[in-house]
Amino acid sequence: MKNLDPAQFSAHAQLKNIVGQEMINDDNIAIKELVKNSIDASAKRIEVQFEKSEKITEDSQIVISDDGSGMSMNDIEQKWLNIAYSAKKYGQDRNYAGNKGIGRFSADRLGRKLALYTRKKG
Numbered sequence: 001m002k003n004l005d006p007a008q009f010s011a012h013a014q015l016k017n018i019v020g021q022e023m024i025n026d027d028n029i030a031i032k033e034l035v036k037n038s039i040d041a042s043a044k045r046i047e048v049q050f051e052k053s054e055k056i057t058e059d060s061q062i063v064i065s066d067d068g069s070g071m072s073m074n075d076i077e078q079k080w081l082n083i084a085y086s087a088k089k090y091g092q093d094r095n096y097a098g099n100k101g102i103g104r105f106s107a108d109r110l111g112r113k114l115a116l117y118t119r120k121k122g
Contacts, residue, residue, distance in 0.1 A: 030106035041068025070120040
């Protein structure tokens with residue numbers, strides 16, 4: 001029998017659309033998933049604002065802000081932007097509100113642009 005080279009999966013950038021727009025199929029669920037991200041960041045205060053939402057246009061916004069633990073640039077690059085990463089899988093000893101690590105893709109369901117502002121505590 002001939003030895004075969006190992007094969008690996010590859011991912012296309014379109015994968016985030018499948019996860020965000022197609023798995024999260026309701027706007028209310030998308031907002032709930034983003035709020036769960038705040039809860040998972042140990043936020044004690046979470047605020048959801050709908051701006052210019054009387055009629056949905058390019059200027060409409062959903063702003064979710066919290067006082068959670070925040071993220072460093074390394075956290076954003078290595079965890080938040082890493083489709084496969086979920087803290088729940090890496091031995092964290094606490095309960096999380098989110099259960100699949102897909103909350104970050106909810107923004108894709110809600111709009112075409114995401115502005116992420118974060119500051120790590122300390």
